[in-house]
Amino acid sequence: MQPAPNVRLRVPEQVKSGEAFEVRAMIMHPMETGYRFDSQGTAVPVHIIQTFTCRFEGQVVFEARFGTGVSANPYLSFFAKVDRPGELEFTWVDQDGDSYVHKAPVNVA
Numbered sequence: 001m002q003p004a005p006n007v008r009l010r011v012p013e014q015v016k017s018g019e020a021f022e023v024r025a026m027i028m029h030p031m032e033t034g035y036r037f038d039s040q041g042t043a044v045p046v047h048i049i050q051t052f053t054c055r056f057e058g059q060v061v062f063e064a065r066f067g068t069g070v071s072a073n074p075y076l077s078f079f080a081k082v083d084r085p086g087e088l089e090f091t092w093v094d095q096d097g098d099s100y101v102h103k104a105p106v107n108v109a
Helices: none
Strands: 007-010 021-027 049-056 059-065 075-080 086-094 099-106
Touching (some): 007 086, 021 049
Antiparallel strands (some): 007 021, 086 099
16 A cells, blocks of 8 residues: 555635635646556556545535546646535545545635
8 A cells, every 4th residue: 555645735715605616636646657667677567546536515526537648746626616614525546446535624605
């Protein structure tokens, strides 16, 4: 199992009910494609994030699927709308089934 990667999240401190707001998420991850070789000529094994899901109080707000064409440290930016205070849950899952979960509060004015 890989060590937990560093994650950067940006959610506005306060949002208006029913209005779209920008969410930014980045995970520090090497995204190895399996096409590179090390100095001994051995293929570097595949290690990629396959899915990203953002949920608000259990309901999917945004979902993405990745392949080997995604660069290291994938960055996502998307818009969401909520009508009440709650919590966004961000989940990244890699090809080994390891998942990384981070949460951020959403305050509604």
